[in-house]
Amino acid sequence: MHKVSRSSKCCPTFDHLPENMNCFLPDISNSWQRLLERHKHMFTRRKRLLKIAQHNRPIRGRFIPKCPCKYKKPIEFVRETPTRTRTEQLALPAVRKLLLFKEDVKELFEPLRTFTINRLIRLSLLSVYSRLSNIQPPQKKVPVHKWDDAEWKKHIKYLKRLAKPKKEPKQPKLPVNKMKLESMSRFKELALPKTYEESMKEPWALTPAMKNYEPTENIKKMAQPIIHDDSALIQSFPIPINPTALTYKATKRIKEIATPREKGVGESDLKENPFSISPNALKARTTARIKELAEPKEYENAHIRENPFAISPAALKAKASPRIIELAKPKGSS
Incomplete structure (x- = not known):
């Protein structure tokens, strides 16, 4: 931190920029002139735009730059720590x-x-x-307290007590609120085997009411046999033909369907003698491949062996492992 004294006379007042811009460096002046010329050609002057661009606020007076330092007290400038x-x-x-x-x-x-x-x-x-890196400040080492003989005896006594098996407490028998067997009359009744009563059908007998019963009209009507019309089942021979069928004219499609299917003529049908052998077939000679295919195929019967008691040479040279010898012993032998 450092202090710098400031007063009302320290701040200089700058004059306005001169109208003649040639006082600046030549390159800056040239670029400024080019921008002005370009602006004149690009900008279209219109009354409406110029009217909108005018300042509406009233100008109170000419601006006079003043020094911002109003007080004579020195100002302290504090440097910001980076x-x-x-x-x-x-x-x-x-x-x-x-x-x-x-x-x-x-x-x-x-x-x-x-x-x-x-x-x-x-x-x-x-x-x-x-x-x-999770750095922690070093802590002060606490000295380890060494036990004396009394503390060691107390610790050993505690370890022996922990080493003993835990005794589970005996659970008290809970009282059972049940009824005595003598007073359980309902349970005795339910314990008896269930008996089924066989309903015997009474023999049929003619009662006096049946003797004097008069049937109604509906019962009489239902008692009469049903008479079927057999005229539909019996037809006279020859069966009469419908007159419409006699005058019917078949269409082109029905005639096409009624014609039998045409089958191609085979070679045997063209020959005069279909069982005759051609001369080329009589002169033909069979090849070795045809003779091989003509012979019947022999299948080896793997179910029946010529010598069923023969032992293979590999079995004669094999050595039994301790596990096979153990399994070969009869059960119960030591």
Whole structure:
């Protein structure tokens, strides 16, 4: 941080740009003139556009540039600290080295210098590379407490108690609320075997009501036999032909379907003697392949062997394994 004094006389007031632009460098002036010429040719002047482009607000007066510094009090300019870059974070000392250095100089340095070391430790711990590598500050080693004889005896006694098998508690018998057998009359009745009553049909007998019964008209009508008309089943011979069938004229399609199917004439039908042999067939000579195919094929009967008790040479040379010898022993033999 640094302070710079500012007052009302420090800010210079700039004049307006001159109308003659030739005071600038020649190349900038030339490019400016070219832009102006190009703008004049491209822009179409219209009254409506010019009217819209005019400033509607009233101009109060000529603008006079003034110094922004209204107060005589000096202004303090604070420099913004930049964010730490990769190089700065890598340049920070290691956390463990700083902690060891702090332990060594804790009694030699002043508190202000110790505060600076703490700030460096905090920056190193919070850096990106420390977080990625999960660096933790070293912890103080806790000395291991050694047991004496009394503690060892107590521990052995506890281990012996844990080594014993767990005794399961006896489960108490729950009272069963059931009825006595003597008072269970309904259960005794259900326990008896089921008996089935056979319904015997009474013999038929002519009752007095049946003797004096008079049938109704509907019963009399239903009692009469059904008379069938046999005229449809009996036909006179010859059967009469319908008069329409006698005067019917067959169409071209019916005549085509009524004609029998034509079959091609075979070679045997063209010959005078179909059982005669041609001279070429009498002069022909059979080849070796035809003779081989003409012979009947012999099939080997694999079910019946000439010597069923013959042993193959491979079986004579074979050596039985311990497992086969074990399986060959009769069952129950040691």
